[in-house]
Amino acid sequence: MAKPLVPEQDAVRPAPPLARVPGPEITHEDIDRARDRKRVSLARVKKGSFANLRLLWLLIGPGILVMLGENDGPSMLSYAATGARYGIGFFIPFIILTFAMALVVQEMTVRLGAVTHRGHAELIFDRFGPFWGRFSMIDLMIGNFLTLITEFIAIRAGLGFFGVPPWIAVLGTLAVLCVALTTHRYWTWERITLAAAMFNLIFVPVALLAHPRWDLIGHAVVSWKPFPGGPKQDALLILLADIGATVTPWMLFFQQSATADKGLTTRDIKFGRIDTALGALLASTAAVATVVATAPLFTHHMSAANFEAAQFAQALQPFIGHAGAALFALGIFEAGMVACITISISSAYAFGEVARRPHSLNLPMSQGKAFYSVLLLEAAAASGLVLIPGLPLVFVVLVVNVIAVLAMPPALIFLYMLVNDREIMGDQASSRWANALAAIVVLVLVGAGILYGISVVSPNLFALIGGK
Amino acid sequence: MAERLEPNPNRASAENSELVMQSLEVDQLSAARAQHYPRRQLKRSEAFLFWGLRIYLLFMVGVVVYQVWTTTR
Numbered sequence: 165m166a167k168p169l170v171p172e173q174d175a176v177r178p179a180p181p182l183a184r185v186p187g188p189e190i191t192h193e194d195i196d197r198a199r200d201r202k203r204v205s206l207a208r209v210k211k212g213s214f215a216n217l218r219l220l221w222l223l224i225g226p227g228i229l230v231m232l233g234e235n236d237g238p239s240m241l242s243y244a245a246t247g248a249r250y251g252i253g254f255f256i257p258f259i260i261l262t263f264a265m266a267l268v269v270q271e272m273t274v275r276l277g278a279v280t281h282r283g284h285a286e287l288i289f290d291r292f293g294p295f296w297g298r299f300s301m302i303d304l305m306i307g308n309f310l311t312l313i314t315e316f317i318a319i320r321a322g323l324g325f326f327g328v329p330p331w332i333a334v335l336g337t338l339a340v341l342c343v344a345l346t347t348h349r350y351w352t353w354e355r356i357t358l359a360a361a362m363f364n365l366i367f368v369p370v371a372l373l374a375h376p377r378w379d380l381i382g383h384a385v386v387s388w389k390p391f392p393g394g395p396k397q398d399a400l401l402i403l404l405a406d407i408g409a410t411v412t413p414w415m416l417f418f419q420q421s422a423t424a425d426k427g428l429t430t431r432d433i434k435f436g437r438i439d440t441a442l443g444a445l446l447a448s449t450a451a452v453a454t455v456v457a458t459a460p461l462f463t464h465h466m467s468a469a470n471f472e473a474a475q476f477a478q479a480l481q482p483f484i485g486h487a488g489a490a491l492f493a494l495g496i497f498e499a500g501m502v503a504c505i506t507i508s509i510s511s512a513y514a515f516g517e518v519a520r521r522p523h524s525l526n527l528p529m530s531q532g533k534a535f536y537s538v539l540l541l542e543a544a545a546a547s548g549l550v551l552i553p554g555l556p557l558v559f560v561v562l563v564v565n566v567i568a569v570l571a572m573p574p575a576l577i578f579l580y581m582l583v584n585d586r587e588i589m590g591d592q593a594s595s596r597w598a599n600a601l602a603a604i605v606v607l608v609l610v611g612a613g614i615l616y617g618i619s620v621v622s623p624n625l626f627a628l629i630g631g632k
Numbered sequence: 633m634a635e636r637l638e639p640n641p642n643r644a645s646a647e648n649s650e651l652v653m654q655s656l657e658v659d660q661l662s663a664a665r666a667q668h669y670p671r672r673q674l675k676r677s678e679a680f681l682f683w684g685l686r687i688y689l690l691f692m693v694g695v696v697v698y699q700v701w702t703t704t705r
Contacts, residue, residue: 299689
């Protein structure tokens with residue numbers, strides 16, 4: 165495998181070495197990562213089902229986190245709106261398909277991270293030059309910042325159902341973010357966040373409380389029917405929103421950087437794929453459960469066009485009871501909180517990779533000041549804005565969508581080119597069939613993103629494309 | 633098995649160094665990040681694609697600025 169590493173003048177400043185022993189300089193970050201890898205090595209030499217499960221337990225993380233992280237506040241509201249507007253039908257298998265597309269895209273980031281041990285922004289900077297490297301970082305950071313605002317709005321709305329004042333909701337989330345980081349250890353951070361992310365499945369009991377018709381769900385999955393009625397333009401818009409709720413730029417940056425930070429190697433790619441598939445399965449289950457949970461609003465012809473998080477919970481109360489409504493609100497809070505953690509960390513990784521600063525969750529605070537500062541300042545600034553009375557929420561969501569459209573085509577094209585770059589990927593470059601599949605997915609996602617952008621900035625033109 | 637996996641990471645020692653050298657690939661080390669992949673030589677079709685991306689970005693930045701301007705007016 166060819167790995168043409170060359171020194172550069174603006175190379176990353178490594179953290180101060182700890183061990184003055186012959187050989188390469190060893191840092192705190194290296195030692196923490198080595199401890200994790202040692203556990204993997206020990207699990208790998210053992211045989212049997214339990215040993216394999218132990219190995220899987222050690223190697224899962226980035227894939228599940230990225231998929232459940234993308235089931236964020238706005239995404240769950242998008243799925244809730246889908247169920248309330250169209251009930252059980254076409255959108256159930258369609259959402260499963262979008263997660264299959266996300267799986268194809270995210271698998272490429274696993275291979276890139278495991279082979280190169282570098283983050284996505286760093287590889288773009290190195291291989292395509294400083295312009296595209298800096299553009300990717302700045303665009304990602306702006307998009308992430310605005311997305312974080314929408315996450316804090318979801319957090320505020322979710323906890324608002326229980327009468328929690330906004331400032332407590334926001335400060336509480338920041339406290340959780342800080343607690344997860346105080347360990348200065350990737351492994352501990354990952355396990356804490358995984359535990360929090362699992363609460364995304366809270367939407368499953370909510371769906372069960374809605375007493376769904378399983379025969380209708382089974383029929384919808386197999387037949388993709390009934391097809392959405394009403395104006396085609398509205399259906400196309402919600403279809404594009406559901407695609408946008410499944411694949412976004414931060415996911416590419418996060419999973420590749422987290423794969424490198426976790427220390428996965430080419431031997432672990434199989435487990436990285438299982439991790440990502442498991443994440444897609446869990447996230448699609450939660451997404452479909454949300455559609456099923458809000459389907460009673462469709463059945464009872466209740467308009468949910470302008471519902472926000474707490475309003476969905478209140479509207480569902482007559483059908484799923486107070487406990488169900490409370491679980492729904494709690495789910496929206498959890499979705500926003502986990503996304504806050506993962507999205508802010510994707511910004512910090514990208515900043516460190518492009519600014520050539522140490523970037524790892526294994527760094528002690530003293531060695532990772534820039535990394536942790538970006539992470540915490542971005543989250544703190546977004547949370548502070550949410551507390552401002554009269555914040556133009558619609559405007560923020562609009563700009564988030566446009567920024568995502570701006571970032572998605574370059575990010576996907578770079579990903580496709582990097583994963584086919586034999587100079588860095590060697591024999592792990594995509595096969596012809598994998599490429600054909602990835603090319604179709606990339607084209608669909610880029611097209612959907614551009615269409616969504618047109619719908620946001622020029623509704624009249626979108627009406628012409630979508631039809632009445 | 634009571635194998636010791638938890639050496640104090642704050643302690644500079646040969647033990648830590650040995651653990652790192654045994655467990656990590658060379659380009660996983662922090663020190664290895666001082667080296668970077670060289671810039672890729674773009675084919676003509678790739679260079680064309682990148683110019684297309686630049687034009688797309690210019691257009692979209694214009695759209696964002698216009699949208700911000702019309703919404704805040």
